[in-house]
Amino acid sequence: MTLPAPGSREPLPAGFVDALRARFGERFSTAEAVRAHHGHDESHFPDMLPDAVVWPHTTGEVVEIARACHAHRVPIVPFGVGSSLEGHVLALHGGLSVDFSQMNRVLAIHGDDMDAVIQPGITRKQLNAALHGTGLFFPVDPGADASLGGMASTRASGTNAVRYGTMRDNVMALEVVLADGRVIRTGGRARKSSAGYDLTALMVGSEGTLGLVTELTVRLHPLPEAVSAAVCAFPDVDDAVRTVIQTIQLGVPVARIELLDTLTVQAINRYSKTSLREAPMLFFEFHGSAAGVEEQAQTVQEIARENGGKDFEWATRPEDRSRLWAARHDVYFASINLRPGCRGVTTDVCVPISRLADCIAGAREDIAASGFIAPIVGHVGDGNFHTVILVDPDSADEIARAEALNRRIVERALAMDGTCTGEHGIGFGKQDFLVAEHGDAAVDAMRALKLSLDPHNLMNPGKVVRAG
């Protein structure tokens, strides 16, 4: 992809800076270190700093910020915790980073209706801590302790989407500040509605390019009566994948079913001080009534055994489960740790479940041919898997070769009716894949929609669709 030339950035107008500094005081900064923090994420892309950062506390303040940016034609880049893997927070055209970390309150918990109204800066761990004692939880779990606003913006999912769905399924309503400062409310707290266009779904996954999310109403779920987790090793990745496919096709409502290849298990053992058998492995979690969990586990054990799975190792105590899933969540950092000083080029394809074995087998061949260290890990119940290609960030050659490897994996997934991104988003690195996946006409339609709400292309410009 081509990055914008540094010269394409206009300095912030002096009047704009003075006005925001006067209005926000300590909550507005142009300091280099602050800008550096906000121009950096977990992707392999080079940092691209915003010109200034502001920390709003209320929707009204976000409106003021949007109006000021609109009046001065200053780009706006929303910032959660910076855990994006696709460069979403990078300020391609400079402008203002709006950091939502101080808008992180729970506004309401409606236990009887199983929903919560929250500000966008709250992280998933903070939200679940706030739900402690209610008997409810928020299930979407992308691994990183991301902000809910960021998760909504990338349509995030993660380990238990196979049971509880993605952000698409768990965001009921939004408050959004548009480019010109107008505030819209989308969706509602009713469990379903046919009232007009589904603006909530349009905003979820729009990566900050249509507006700034200032409030979310999210669906909560009852804590399961019983939970059990297990790991199971397999002779080969193929055997594990076949186990997954059969489990899903049988309709077993597994809560989590995660694949780790041998290299990933080795990385985890080294990074998280675990002693897992170093072989391809599935991590399972079952949620339900005591009897239901038992029934699910038995069915899956049989399927695994038929596919050569070695004994299930059960994690029955909550602390064992936590350790297991903490290790799974650290996979990204454990992988990066396999090669000191490297960064990860992370693939994120997702295919129909019947094609998963072929898709992963093809990816393994590509990786072997590439010579890269690239562990494979996946939310395989959804047909989604990642390879973390470890590259030297200072080697243009390695980055180009890693991007070529990613491209081969994406092209294969698209040929299998899959998607170039299951959960990380388009950012600016996958715009050509977006066209390859949906076609010019659909991407033109996306661009028309974008410009109808943001005619000056101020909202996270350069991401999702090229509209400049």
Add this chain to the structure above:
Amino acid sequence: MTLPAPGSREPLPAGFVDALRARFGERFSTAEAVRAHHGHDESHFPDMLPDAVVWPHTTGEVVEIARACHAHRVPIVPFGVGSSLEGHVLALHGGLSVDFSQMNRVLAIHGDDMDAVIQPGITRKQLNAALHGTGLFFPVDPGADASLGGMASTRASGTNAVRYGTMRDNVMALEVVLADGRVIRTGGRARKSSAGYDLTALMVGSEGTLGLVTELTVRLHPLPEAVSAAVCAFPDVDDAVRTVIQTIQLGVPVARIELLDTLTVQAINRYSKTSLREAPMLFFEFHGSAAGVEEQAQTVQEIARENGGKDFEWATRPEDRSRLWAARHDVYFASINLRPGCRGVTTDVCVPISRLADCIAGAREDIAASGFIAPIVGHVGDGNFHTVILVDPDSADEIARAEALNRRIVERALAMDGTCTGEHGIGFGKQDFLVAEHGDAAVDAMRALKLSLDPHNLMNPGKVVRAG
């Protein structure tokens, strides 16, 4: 609401009529009887005839039709089976009705991936017949044997949405012909994706105002291993509603949980020749493993008993279940039958489950004060219920009073964080409610989106948002 004056209709350009007649032959008609059939639905609104009707067979033909309409600025109104309750098929501004009944093929069934690719004219019964023997079914069931294209367009749901979701959750991908004849493909067959704006969700529920759906990929579900159904009578509607609320809050995964008030049960007994106890009643259906169904049924029986529910009557044989649900599905016609010659003004509010008892109690008071015959029936597991207000279609006074009653019910639902329509859509009768529910700014955003894809307002003009 105000209907457009008859004088606001332009006659079709002669060149347009000649060209379509030459191209489509017998599949193009301007006959009065044909137009009358296509200008009529199940709503109480007066018929409004299109100027002509065409029956395409392929996406390519739909493209030709759209291009011709675009060139001549002729409005397009899509037509499925005419079962809309909100006047969606009425040709407010004349134009061409595009009847999809001959585009009703199943294009692919992917059993291993649990999805099917279909044309929009197929009805839900036709689809399920085509799935016979696959072990899979399509769950969304709005009662009427509606077309899938129509169901997608109104974001339909029905009796088992409480378990399987609405059309929002069960449409994975679409092919859509835009106003100028461009064809876009949205979504895909992967179980999840973060690739760009969710055009599928934007199209689902857009009531034909953004484009013509020419192909759908829908999610299928495994036929449950075990099914059981039951009816249970209650002393009062309140007791039944409390049973529903407690069942949902406990997280019991009921497949269907339907409320019928005494008047509805009487209407069913008369119309469907059943002998149900004439009292407020819940219809239940449980899906799952044999043990799971047993567990669910026991839990719900206990809850019902605590709320004064009389003995569950089980329908264990498939033919008994079919009779029960056929009677439930005929509720609309059974209700209409209570007053010969009448039509129904159907309310469709949906509220957070905790407010359902209050919302229904308020509606009952309003109905009692109104003097109308208006049975209550509902998909109460979602917080959604209907009242069918029986009006003399020739009495402007009755229609005005029925609309006032509907308005009171809607205003109460909105005050309870609910929606004016759970599943029937906005059409042209609920546009003011749409503004009341979402606010001017959100509806302005919907209008901007609409005009970005359909700048001449040719696609089902006058529905959802006023864009003329």
